[in-house]
Amino acid sequence: MSFRYDAAVAARDVDVALEIERGETLALLGPNGAGKSTVLAVAAGLLRPDSARVELDGRPLTVSGAGRRAVHVPPHDRQIALLSQEPLLFPHLSVLDNVAFGPRSRGASRAAARATARHWLAEVGVEELADRRPAQVSGGQAQRAAVARALAADPGLLLLDEPMAALDVAVTPDLRRTLRRVLADRTVLLVTHDALDALVLADRVAVLEGGRVVDHGETARVLSQPRSRFTAQLAGLNMVTGTWQDGAVRTASGLRLEGMPDGDPQPGDAVVAVFPPRAVSVFREPPGGSPRNVLRVTPTQLEPHAGQVRVRTAELSADITPQAAAELDLAPGARVCFVVKAAEITVYAV
């Protein structure tokens, strides 16, 4: 379903308009206090804004403000599911019955609700835990069960509030991949601090600062050419798109980049190689020795960045020390080599 959101909460100085098309994932990025949770709370029907028009597939969910006939659909009747940082499973129910709870409360028979629950537990890879209590599973498994519970409710819009934030970093890549698969054709609003979540999961990104949208657009553009200070700090990531061939990323211009795949890309898959500017070394000539990823580039701009010099080309950035910049006698327009170790490059399917 498509989602239209335009709401102001005066007491919090949050005034945001967003649109999410059917089947699209929008990531909402922003620093602490930017207003992300406020947007989620209004969307979920947990907070009443002063002035608003919020619609799911044309159905008004929240309408308020001068001259408007007020509408407030209660949270359980919005066709919206919210997945929080914590799984929030009912401790006294089995994992299966936690997931069956949504369909059951919408009138499904016990058998039908359990069948739906089994389906979604299998989809997120924890069907064997169906009979356990939440206290008997790990944090990552409980969060998978919470994803299954959200999907079993068949929501028209799924709200994800930092779904990986409370988990051990060791389990996040796996859950991120699962989310990527199960969210593919859904309408999703994802709140995250993590540029990789946005990169892997979102079609578009909106950046909030001080309660306002300060940047929005396609994920790759917002993350690679950030227009807000927050995204520049958070992201500014280098991203090189291509296809996966012979264990490396092959770009349209014929470049070959070796990196560490996140997941199991197949030959011919569209992929993106991601690496931070600090992982790039800059040379005048290609260095000899061990085979490394060498990109011949022409810097367009040199600028101070967090005590380093950020060397920008049209598409890529490198952070080097001021001494290195001086020794290389770098100047915009002079060709140089960007060199990146394979271990510093992560390759994602896109």
Ligand SMILES: Nc1ncnc2c1ncn2[C@@H]1O[C@H](COP(=O)(O)OP(=O)(O)OP(=O)(O)O)[C@@H](O)[C@H]1O
């Ligand atoms: N319950 C509340 N009552 C009053 N003001 C609040 C409340 N919760 C948040 N605020 C204020 O509203 C503004 C937006 O906060 P919000 O929690 O939506 O930001 P956020 O982007 O979700 O931050 P975080 O990343 O820290 O969760 C902030 O100025 C905050 O201080």
